[in-house]
Amino acid sequence: MPNFFRALTIAAAVLTLLPGCSPGEPERALTYSQQAREGTVPVYRFAVHPLHSPHKLLQTYQPLIDYLNAHLINAHLEVEASKDYGAFEAKVSASEPAFLLPNPVQTLLARQKGYEVMAMAGDASDFKGIFIVRKDSGIRQPQDLKGKTVSYPSPTALAAAIMPQYYLHQQGIDVQRDVKNAYVGSQESSILNAYLGTSAAAATWPPPWRMFQKDNPAEAAQMMQIWETPPLINNSVMAHASVPLPVRQQVKALLLGLKKVPEGVAILEHLETAAFYPADNQSYDVVQQYLQTFEQTVRPVQLQLN
Template identity: 25%
Template sequence: MRIIYALTLLLSLSLSAPDADADTLTFGVVPQQSAKRLAQLWTPIFNYLSEKTGETIRFSTAHDIPTFEKRLLAGEYDIAYMNPYHYTVFHQVPGYQALAKQKDKRIQGIVVVRKDSPLTELAELNGQTLAFPSPAAFAASIVPRAQMGLEGIHITPKYVSSHDSVYLGVSRGFFVAGGGVMRTFNNIAPEVKAQLRVLWRTPTYTPHAIAVHPRINAETVAKLRNALLAMNDDPEGRALLKAINFQGIETAQDSDWDDVRALKIKLLDDLLQ
């Protein structure tokens, strides 16, 4: 049943998804920021990896996170950069396997407010409408909302499609607060960041996964892993990683995300039925 559903999704998405040559590896990046911004940041990395591996690696994303989730389920991306919760889900179906992750990094969610906001505590958000990237954005949405629920803080979530949209909406006063993560907060336009401050931080978890679809052969996987790790020792590679606020790359294995599995999040369970 899961296989049939995934095939159905793949067919339904083929009209809206970019075409790719059979010899091209499509690398999907979770749309935490605008497609234009992500392309600016990641395309140079994919050009670098293409040169080092001899494979053609093409940037791809989706217009919002729910669409990205559907494309992961359909196995549309050969390689994908996905949030920790997404990895635990899409490792099950269609079977994405962790390849690498950001080195010496733990992901941390944040709740931001305008710099001139009088708010100083999470409890003061009770009764307010908050901006979030999507229901299943792990550190930017799932963890903050769960914590507020535990503390009896009742908020109305408004999903605005990306981390950048959250930050922009809060900076412009459309929302009193919103959820994000430190990496994207540090990567937004300086004029937007200057108008914001962090009100609250979540606990830390294993960060986003770089994972490969099971159809990718072992030889190609090995070339990708070696090229990613080699970036750590190459000045050009380090500069490219710095542009996305990575201090480095390290190998990853499936069990690295057991801390996320321990949270027993069920949000996307229906997607796998």
Template identity: 30%
Template sequence: MRTGFLFAVLLVFSTHVFPQTLSFGVVPQQSAKKMAALWSPVLQYISRASGLDIEFATAKDIPEFERRLRDGEYDIAYMNPYHYVVFHQKPGYQAIAKQKDKQIQGIIVVRKDSPIHSLEDLQDHQLAFPSPAAFAASILPRANLERKGINFTPKYVSSHDSVYLNVSRGFFPAGGGVLRTLNNTDPKVSQQLKILWTTPPYTSHAIAVHPRVSEEIRQKIVRAMLEMNNDEQGMTLLKGLSFKGLEAASDQQWDDIRELNIRLLDHLLE
């Protein structure tokens, strides 16, 4: 009788499929509330299409997001291109997808009524950036200003939205961001701003999985993401992120970032 009971228990467990919950970490370019509103419907779509349970996650700021990537806290993550080349090394995140037909460019914004008309006008000013390792919104603009011999003091204000708000209110004469987040910020803020300068283009953000995620699950996620491109609802959801679509990706697509030889986050790999 005991044997029959154990067999029945094993049969129940073997025939019932428990959904696997996967965390999807999104780089905190904007407020957590705004990102959850934009990303959660996308992740719900991918969950339904893949048969997996994928939950939105983020961090209070970009440095904390970087620490969580280093510690492998996210099963899947949407990260900037520099984050990807760093955390591909350790703990080994592997790119599986990216925004379709997209290269990333940073911007420097000023108020529309600003007397600043060129990068040289930023000499000896304090400038707002999201964080030291925000790739397009911070690393690229700062590097370009330094190459031009423009002296400035960077001030880090935690998010793209904070940059735009601070510049619109006149607390800083200029700040770094990217066009996508500028387009997604509060129109009351964005309508007060104009783009002063745009960086050269580079490979955009990666969607990458932690090594603990099996190949079978990776393929399910990629198939579900690509399915969005051919579905009206899926494309509507991606449009909310200012995405034209999603495409499969591989590690070597970020070699252009590696060629920049940025060492800003090397201490996290020690």
């Protein structure tokens, strides 16, 4: 990794832990989007939850949006990133974007705000929490985390916070008392905090870890995955009910058909996503059941429902 880029990424990771940079604060003037060209074709915002930093997310998802735009009739999409989970959830709560790619917990929030599930993004087997530690950290079993810091993207990140915390609970760790929980805003920041030693372990999920290994091989070589949770259900793709039905149907058909065309296969590989699969609102009822158990035994989960 070039020294300049390393300095920027390390600074970004550290800043997420400083006072005044709370990832739970709603986004105000700061937004990230790839603006569509001016024209008469209706433009619809496609907001993706913070799988990556805003810049990385735009780079990752722009090829998909370009593909969709090349095949859509009478519609144009613009991809939109958010600075953290709280900012994304505030947009969902306000029903601002036309299309969403939220995590399963945010899917429950969006269902209350007029959004409907169109598809599932990726294999369900790939949606699991994993713990990343430095090889020289001395962490080998969950009990080694007592008194130490664990980093997560957000308290509402299902695979990268809720499921790992439930795993620790099942291993006899009281996540409210035995460890310090640092919610640092993004998947990369969570991993980087563990790399820097700011946290003893990073909670994340497989796609960001695979991408980190690909983009930062020298840093990743000093780290290892140590535990993983059972899988649940993967992220959804949703559309607001106010989007015209023909537009929703086109987007759904294009997503489900990606794995059938060479260009689509390349896009899926770029996304670290196996395919988009049929799904609906009821597919995510299992998440509601999981959250009920988690809240009864571990901690409350607070989404921005205002």
